[in-house]
């Protein structure tokens with residue numbers, strides 16, 4: 001289901017809870033809502049559509065990547081950048097890392113470990129911040 005984007009910062013500042021295999025509706029709604037916002041959005045966290053769950057979706061161009069309960073294992077190459085967010089107005093400065101390695105459970109809850117660099121790495125970091133209640 002295409003869900004409305006949450007802009008309430010009090011809700012967005014709450015830390016999300018572990019996603020389980022019972023939360024397939026969260027995954028489906030993230031896919032539908034990202035598809036509906038395709039031209040203005042490259043990624044989304046579950047709390048942006050009203051679920052306090054640790055799931056993010058990242059557009060990788062040719063496909064969308066679902067990450068449940070992601071954890072950053074390593075990061076390198078700190079830099080400063082400016083980002084926007086569908087839940088907020090305007091852009092804000094933030095610190096990111098050029099390369100990260102992340103452990104997560106995929107759409108089928110299979111454990112995965114993956115390295116990201118450049119723009120995809122930036123999106124993953126932005127969406128993972130949402131899970132901690134951190135907004136740029």
Ligand SMILES: [Zn+2]
Nearest residue numbers: 084085086087
């Ligand atoms: Zn955001």
